[in-house]
Amino acid sequence: MFVRTGSGSVCPQRGYGAEMAYLDVATAAPLHPVARQALLAALDDGWADPGKLYTQARRARQLLDAARATLAELVGVRAEHLILTPSGTTAATLAVHGGLIGRRRYGTTVVHSAIEHSAVLHAIGEHGVAVPVDRTGRLDLDAWRDAFAAPGVALAALISASHEVGTVQPVEAAVEAASVAGVPLYVDAAQSVGWAPVPGEWSLLSASARKWGGPAGVGILAVRPGTRWTTPYPDNQREYGSLDLPSVVAAAASLRAVRAAAGRDAARLRTVVDLIRDRVSATVPDVEVVGDPVDRLPHLMTFSCLYVDGEALLHALDRRGFAVSSGSSCTSATLRPSHVLEAMGVLSHGNVRVSLPRDIADEEVHRFLAELPGVVAGLRAEAGVTGL
Amino acid sequence: VTPEVLDCRGQRCPLPVIALAKRLPDLPVGALLRVLADDPAAAVDIPAWCRMRSQEYAGSPAESAYDVVRLR
Numbered sequence: 272m273f274v275r276t277g278s279g280s281v282c283p284q285r286g287y288g289a290e291m292a293y294l295d296v297a298t299a300a301p302l303h304p305v306a307r308q309a310l311l312a313a314l315d316d317g318w319a320d321p322g323k324l325y326t327q328a329r330r331a332r333q334l335l336d337a338a339r340a341t342l343a344e345l346v347g348v349r350a351e352h353l354i355l356t357p358s359g360t361t362a363a364t365l366a367v368h369g370g371l372i373g374r375r376r377y378g379t380t381v382v383h384s385a386i387e388h389s390a391v392l393h394a395i396g397e398h399g400v401a402v403p404v405d406r407t408g409r410l411d412l413d414a415w416r417d418a419f420a421a422p423g424v425a426l427a428a429l430i431s432a433s434h435e436v437g438t439v440q441p442v443e444a445a446v447e448a449a450s451v452a453g454v455p456l457y458v459d460a461a462q463s464v465g466w467a468p469v470p471g472e473w474s475l476l477s478a479s480a481r482k483w484g485g486p487a488g489v490g491i492l493a494v495r496p497g498t499r500w501t502t503p504y505p506d507n508q509r510e511y512g513s514l515d516l517p518s519v520v521a522a523a524a525s526l527r528a529v530r531a532a533a534g535r536d537a538a539r540l541r542t543v544v545d546l547i548r549d550r551v552s553a554t555v556p557d558v559e560v561v562g563d564p565v566d567r568l569p570h571l572m573t574f575s576c577l578y579v580d581g582e583a584l585l586h587a588l589d590r591r592g593f594a595v596s597s598g599s600s601c602t603s604a605t606l607r608p609s610h611v612l613e614a615m616g617v618l619s620h621g622n623v624r625v626s627l628p629r630d631i632a633d634e635e636v637h638r639f640l641a642e643l644p645g646v647v648a649g650l651r652a653e654a655g656v657t658g659l
Numbered sequence: 660v661t662p663e664v665l666d667c668r669g670q671r672c673p674l675p676v677i678a679l680a681k682r683l684p685d686l687p688v689g690a691l692l693r694v695l696a697d698d699p700a701a702a703v704d705i706p707a708w709c710r711m712r713s714q715e716y717a718g719s720p721a722e723s724a725y726d727v728v729r730l731r
Contacts, residue, residue, distance in 0.1 A: 577673075656677050659681060
């Protein structure tokens with residue numbers, strides 16, 4: 272049905288053991304081999320401060336310039352419009368805060384989808400107006416357009432594709448509606464940038480290298496020319512403090528590598544996710560597979576199992592060698608259900624998000640599909656809810 | 660009409676939904692069951708359960724209270 276294209280995560284040198292299937296790349300992808308190679312080379316070659324004038328510094332400067340040019344090209348801006356940050360969260364915060372400062376003459380409101388990443392919601396704070404999504408997790412464009420009729424809108428924020436359910440958002444139409452109102456749009460592209468550039472005339476874009484197989488600790492913020500965006504850092508600095516240059520180099524190299532293979536990888540993972548969606552629906556009773564079945568990220572799917580405790584399900588899957596994530600309240604620090612599942616109006620307990628590495632082996636997928644129904648049935652039997 | 664009340668306060672999800680699923684079949688078709696649940700997930704999961712089970716979610720008359728009508 273689909274072909275195994277890589278070594279698979281049964282490979283012990285990837286660091287999670289012979290029987291551990293890692294199915295949570297939407298949180299952090301394992302380091303891409305190209306990133307590892309670039310990182311090791313840059314540790315030897317790019318340790319100097321690129322701002323100095325001696326030979327070692329010039330070498331570091333060359334590496335930085337090349338990495339920035341690569342990242343900029345792949346997100347669709349010129350190098351001078353790409354800001355490097357110490358994390359994706361920092362980039363998201365910088366996008367929102369800089370956007371609010373740049374547009375403070377016009378207002379303080381941020382119009383955003385109800386399914387933004389919590390990092391973006393935290394940056395928006397009290398200034399937000401949340402626009403609803405439908406049952407599949409897609410932005411309600413009519414409500415989005417209406418939100419710009421109110422006075423004082425400084426900024427719009429939209430995730431390119433949901434990090435929890437995978438549904439792709441109508442970024443181009445959303446940009447159009449915002450620009451009619453003269454409002455710049457910030458797009459959080461963390462989940463999609465490894466697959467393709469974000470279409471449309473967005474003004475600000477952020478992403479995080481660890482989501483595409485680069486190292487943790489590298490975020491990017493693209494600021495299109497003409498955008499009213501003002502850095503919140505002292506002395507009008509756009510980048511603040513020393514960059515981790517070897518990690519930046521590795522981030523750029525791995526983004527180029529994953530983009531080069533994106534067409535093939537996406538086509539394969541789409542068939543894998545289709546299979547998982549079909550099999551989970553067919554073999555697990557009382558399950559709700561959520562998110563758009565077609566217009567979605569290639570590598571991610573989400574489902575909720577009625578009457579099952581999400582934390583218990585995560586632990587049971589972990590014991591069988593499957594690392595997954597959950598939007599259920601019992602798995603969150605706040606004991607609140609995922610705001611994304613809440614906004615969609617879908618079941619929040621017993622929730623599992625599966626996000627696939629690009630080299631996931633067919634065997635691992637089949638093992639997951641073979642074991643899941645028994646795991647869920649076992650938990651239901653334990654809780655005495657069978658047949659409800 | 661005083662509705663039947665199912666008190667699930669202090670219970671974490673999915674327990675209130677499980678209690679609802681166990682209690683509703685005891686009531687006649689057309690009956691209203693008021694579920695009291697202070698776990699924030701109940702606000703999402705009780706309407707979702709009604710949709711999945713083709714029962715009627717009749718809204719939240721007060722904070723931490725959710726009305727369900729047995730349809731079948």
